[in-house]
Amino acid sequence: MTATVTVSHVEKRYRAVRALRDVSFELLPGRLSALVGHNGAGKTTLIKLMLGLIRAEHGDIRVLGEDPAAGEFSARRLLGYLPENVAFNAALTGRETLAFYARLKQIAPATAWPLLERVGLAPAADRKVGTYSKGMRQRLGLAQALLGRPRVLLLDEPTTGLDPALRQTFYEILDELRDDGATVLISSHALNELEDRAEHVLIMNRGVLAAQGTMSELRKISQLPIRVAIELADSGPVPDWMNGPHDPAAPGHVLLVADDAQKMMLLRTAADDPRVRNIEIAAPTLDELYAHFLNLQEPAA
Amino acid sequence: MRTIAIIAAKEIQEGLRNRWVLATTLLLAALALSLTFLGSAPTGNVGAGALDVVVVSLSSLTIFLLPLIALLISHDAVVGEMERGTMILLLSYPVGRGQVILGKFVGHVLILAFATVIGYGAAGLALMLTGVSSLAASWYAFGAMLGSSVMLGAVFVAIGYLISSLVRDRGTAAGLSIGVWLMMVLVFDMALLGILVVDQGRIISGPILNALLFLNPTDLYRLTNLTGFNVSQFSGMAGLAGSTNPGLWPLLLGLGVWIAVPLGLSMLSFARREL
Numbered sequence: 001m002t003a004t005v006t007v008s009h010v011e012k013r014y015r016a017v018r019a020l021r022d023v024s025f026e027l028l029p030g031r032l033s034a035l036v037g038h039n040g041a042g043k044t045t046l047i048k049l050m051l052g053l054i055r056a057e058h059g060d061i062r063v064l065g066e067d068p069a070a071g072e073f074s075a076r077r078l079l080g081y082l083p084e085n086v087a088f089n090a091a092l093t094g095r096e097t098l099a100f101y102a103r104l105k106q107i108a109p110a111t112a113w114p115l116l117e118r119v120g121l122a123p124a125a126d127r128k129v130g131t132y133s134k135g136m137r138q139r140l141g142l143a144q145a146l147l148g149r150p151r152v153l154l155l156d157e158p159t160t161g162l163d164p165a166l167r168q169t170f171y172e173i174l175d176e177l178r179d180d181g182a183t184v185l186i187s188s189h190a191l192n193e194l195e196d197r198a199e200h201v202l203i204m205n206r207g208v209l210a211a212q213g214t215m216s217e218l219r220k221i222s223q224l225p226i227r228v229a230i231e232l233a234d235s236g237p238v239p240d241w242m243n244g245p246h247d248p249a250a251p252g253h254v255l256l257v258a259d260d261a262q263k264m265m266l267l268r269t270a271a272d273d274p275r276v277r278n279i280e281i282a283a284p285t286l287d288e289l290y291a292h293f294l295n296l297q298e299p300a301a
Numbered sequence: 302m303r304t305i306a307i308i309a310a311k312e313i314q315e316g317l318r319n320r321w322v323l324a325t326t327l328l329l330a331a332l333a334l335s336l337t338f339l340g341s342a343p344t345g346n347v348g349a350g351a352l353d354v355v356v357v358s359l360s361s362l363t364i365f366l367l368p369l370i371a372l373l374i375s376h377d378a379v380v381g382e383m384e385r386g387t388m389i390l391l392l393s394y395p396v397g398r399g400q401v402i403l404g405k406f407v408g409h410v411l412i413l414a415f416a417t418v419i420g421y422g423a424a425g426l427a428l429m430l431t432g433v434s435s436l437a438a439s440w441y442a443f444g445a446m447l448g449s450s451v452m453l454g455a456v457f458v459a460i461g462y463l464i465s466s467l468v469r470d471r472g473t474a475a476g477l478s479i480g481v482w483l484m485m486v487l488v489f490d491m492a493l494l495g496i497l498v499v500d501q502g503r504i505i506s507g508p509i510l511n512a513l514l515f516l517n518p519t520d521l522y523r524l525t526n527l528t529g530f531n532v533s534q535f536s537g538m539a540g541l542a543g544s545t546n547p548g549l550w551p552l553l554l555g556l557g558v559w560i561a562v563p564l565g566l567s568m569l570s571f572a573r574r575e576l
Contacts, residue, residue, distance in 0.1 A: 051393045054575045073395040081393035087386035091318040092311075103307045104394040144390070 004029050004152050004183040005050060010059030012045055012207075019045045020056070021207045027183045027200075029151070032174060034194040035187040036290055037204030043187040044084060046204070047154050051081060064152060077105050080150035084157045086141030090130030094121055094140050097129055101144045115143040118173065120166060134161045142170065152183045159190055171197060195286040203293045210293040215286070222292045224284040225256035226263050230270055231278040241269045304396055308404025309411065316374075316412045325370055325412070329420025332366070333359055337424040352428055352439040356446050359421055360526040363450045364519050365486055368457040371413060372478040375461025377471045378405050379571055384471055389576055399568045402462060406455075406564060413454035421447055442526070445549075449525045449556065456518040456559045457482075462567035466574065489517045518559040525552045 003026035012020040020042045027033055035043050048054045049061055052068030061068060064075035088097050098116065099109035116125045119139040124132065129140065138161045145153060159167050178184050188194055201218060203210045211218055230242065230253045238253065244266070247254040257263045263281065270276045284292070316322045336358045382388040391401065425443055464477045493513060497505060505513070514520040
């Protein structure tokens with residue numbers, strides 16, 4: 001599989017601020033990647049670079065084989081983008097707005113109407129965008145990003161302002177596109193939403209790519225312990241096999257194990273002990289991994 | 302080409318929707334009609350065709366009004382879209398930045414052309430209906446006035462884009478536009494007049510004055526319309542027209558340069574800009 005988006009050794013400065021420092025990664029087709037980081041970590045700067053809205057001082061960026069800042073834009077027909085605070089001209093209706101963007105991508109506007117249906121905007125399609133709520137503008141933003149079966153989708157904070165029901169449809173649509181072989185990049189703060197969905201996670205901190213990989217790769221790199229909570233049937237003495245490292249802050253018995261092999265060993269022993277009433281396992285969440293990689297960088301930065 | 306047409310069509314659609322087109326057309330028509338009927342009353346049955354008087358009064362009006370309208374619709378074309386956040390989305394589409402500017406330009410100039418031709422045309426039509434007979438030459442002058450008015454509008458649309466693509470916020474763009482308008486419509490001529498009075502023809506000869514007039518598009522417009530044979534006697538420009546008359550084509554070419562240069566510079570400045 002060849003990468004649809006390649007970013008290599010990219011540096012970007014805004015006057016004295018080093019917005020990006022030596023950032024390199026690849027995005028593959030058929031994969032949903034999550035770009036996470038604080039405000040000001042460089043997420044939006046990265047997306048703008050991929051769109052060719054700004055130019056990098058150093059390094060090379062390829063989107064669908066083209067340099068986005070070079071003024072070539074045939075690749076942009078296959079690209080969908082949803083900006084962080086999407087805005088439209090208030091005087092036009094939703095349908096007119098979508099038709100305009102469809103024409104720019106050289107798509108017949110009529111083929112865009114199902115998208116309005118899809119994002120739940122059909123009843124309001126002929127109202128002026130000025131009367132829309134924030135959630136409705138976001139839906140329209142999503143609809144325009146999906147025009148023309150995009151091969152690369154860049155979504156900047158896409159689920160802010162969406163109600164839970166639409167959030168669900170939103171991820172369904174993304175799953176479809178991903179299964180269809182599109183490259184999807186979501187930049188977000190909503191880490192718990194992305195945790196089960198992102199195959200690939202990029203953690204940005206102060207312009208540096210702090211870590212990247214699949215969730216299990218990140219867990220391995222981080223060496224954060226897996227938490228195994230064990231509930232005993234009675235409050236008698238704690239059995240010997242439970243003497244390993246504990247989480248002192250957690251209530252009850254929460255054992256910390258370093259990796260999957262140790263976890264399985266512990267589980268086998270625990271399952272044999274009749275006093276164990278319940279076992280709960282929690283691998284490090286994206287939230288914890290994120291905090292870990294950020295802290296790791298703090299002294300270096 | 303196609304992309305430019307799509308963007309132009311959207312500008313026109315927006316102009317129709319937010320009543321810009323309607324307001325401008327009505328304003329120009331109302332002023333043109335009132336000037337036509339009030340302005341031709343004093344001529345009575347003196348030999349001059351009423352149409353010539355209309356050309357003079359309408360072009361004097363145009364010099365003040367059209368640049369202002371043009372700057373009003375163009376000054377936030379770039380910076381306004383950037384502030385509202387619509388520009389970022391537009392540029393993520395297969396659209397060149399030059400195409401954005403050209404598309405907007407075509408759309409805005411068409412809006413102005415529509416308003417001018419319909420608004421002023423109403424005056425011409427009213428004259429025809431009231432049975433005032435006019436020489437073919439007068440109609441020619443009227444047609445030239447319509448055409449050069451649209452060109453003057455285009456000049457200031459282009460200047461508005463240049464301002465819009467250089468500044469950081471809409472307020473600055475609006476302030477600069479008013480400044481440019483004052484400068485070109487009022488201050489320049491007064492300053493020039495003052496210099497001529499002080500100079501008493503010692504340094505500034507006819508050719509130099511000619512060159513100085515090319516520095517201001519509104520003067521080019523004035524010369525185009527107010528120095529025609531039938532017209533100059535009413536416009537008070539006969540003296541100037543006698544001493545300096547570069548001819549129609551150089552004047553139109555001058556206006557053309559005044560469109561192309563700011564437009565080109567605004568495209569250049571927008572292309573280099575980081576969003």
